[in-house]
Amino acid sequence: SFDxxxxxxxxxxxxxxxxxxxxxxxxxxxxxxxPIVTQAALSAGSAALFAGVGAAGAxxxxxxxxxxxxxxxxxxxxxxxxxxxxxxxxxxxxxxxRARIRLEGLSAYGVTTALLMNAAxxxxxxxxxxxxxxxxxxxxxxxxxxxxxxxxxxxxxxxxTITILSGMYTTITFSLLALYSKTALGMxxxxxxxxxxxxxxxxxxxxxxxxxxxxxxxxxxxxCSLFLTFKGxxxxxxxxxxxxxxxxxxxxxxxxxxxxxxxxxGGA
Numbered sequence: 001s002f003d004x005x006x007x008x009x010x011x012x013x014x015x016x017x018x019x020x021x022x023x024x025x026x027x028x029x030x031x032x033x034x035p036i037v038t039q040a041a042l043s044a045g046s047a048a049l050f051a052g053v054g055a056a057g058a059x060x061x062x063x064x065x066x067x068x069x070x071x072x073x074x075x076x077x078x079x080x081x082x083x084x085x086x087x088x089x090x091x092x093x094x095x096x097x098r099a100r101i102r103l104e105g106l107s108a109y110g111v112t113t114a115l116l117m118n119a120a121x122x123x124x125x126x127x128x129x130x131x132x133x134x135x136x137x138x139x140x141x142x143x144x145x146x147x148x149x150x151x152x153x154x155x156x157x158x159x160x161t162i163t164i165l166s167g168m169y170t171t172i173t174f175s176l177l178a179l180y181s182k183t184a185l186g187m188x189x190x191x192x193x194x195x196x197x198x199x200x201x202x203x204x205x206x207x208x209x210x211x212x213x214x215x216x217x218x219x220x221x222x223x224c225s226l227f228l229t230f231k232g233x234x235x236x237x238x239x240x241x242x243x244x245x246x247x248x249x250x251x252x253x254x255x256x257x258x259x260x261x262x263x264x265x266g267g268a
Contacts, residue, residue, distance in 0.1 A: 103182060107178045109170055110170065110175045112211075113167040113170040116163065116167050117168065117171070120163040120164055120218050128228055129228075132146040153224075156228060159224060163218045166210040166211075166214040167211075169207065170210045170214060177207075181193055181197065222242065223243055226238045226242055
C-alpha cells in the first residue's frame with residue numbers, strides 16, 4: 001500500500017542519514033570546501049523524497065541531500081559556520097600560539113638574569129673585599145701583592161654592582177612586557193597587543209643589551225672572586241684559566257648572536 005511505501009522511504013532516509021554521519025568523521029578536509037547545507041535545501045530534498053514520483057526521483061533527491069549533509073557535518077566538526085570563517089579562526093589561533101611562544105622567549109631573559117643576580121649576590125657575600133692599607137706594609141713584594149689585590153677588589157665590586165643593576169633592569173623589563181602582553185591577548189585586543197609590542201621595541205633592545213652586560217660582568221666578577229679567594233700561584237692559574245674560558249665562551253655567544261641576526265632577523 002501507499003502507507004507502507006512511505007514508511008519504507010522514511011526508513012531508507014534515516015539509514016542514509018546515519019551512514020553519512022558516520023562517514024563525516026573520516027572525510028578528508030578538502031571536502032569541507034563544498035557549500036554548507038541549509039534548512040531550505042534539506043526541506044527541498046525531503047519534499048522531493050516524499051513526492052513519490054518514482055524511484056529515479058527519490059534516488060536523485062537522496063543523492064542531493066547526501067552531497068549537502070556530508071560537508072555540513074564536516075564543517076560542524078571543524079567548528080566553523082563556513083569555510084572562510086573556519087579558515088580565519090584557525091589562522092587566528094595559529095598566530096596566538098606563535099605570540100605565546102614569543103612571550104615565553106621573552107620571559108626566559110628575565111628568568112636567566114634572575115639566576116645570574118642570585119649567583120652574583122652569593123659570590124659577593126662569600127668573597128673577601130677588604131682594602132689593605134699599603135702604608136702599613138713594609139715589604140715591597142707584599143706591598144705589590146696587596147696593591148694588586150686592592151685593584152682586583154675594586155674591579156670585583158664594580159662588576160658585581162653592574163651585574164645586579166643591569167640584571168634588575170632586564171628582569172623587571174621583560175617581566176612587565178610579558179605580563180602586559182599576555183593581559184592584552186587574554187582580553188582579545190590583538191591590535192593593542194601588536195601596537196604595544198611595536199612601541200616597546202627600543203626598550204626590548206636595551207633590555208637585551210643589559211642582559212649581555214649582566215652576563216659578561218658576572219663572568220668577570222667570578223674570575224676576580226677566584227683571584228681574591230685563593231693565595232699564591234694557585235690564584236694566578238685559576239684566574240688565568242677562567243679568563244681564557246671567558247674569552248672562548250664569549251666568542252661562541254657572539255657567534256650564536258651573529259647567526260641569529262643573519263638567519264632569523266635578516267641582518268637587522
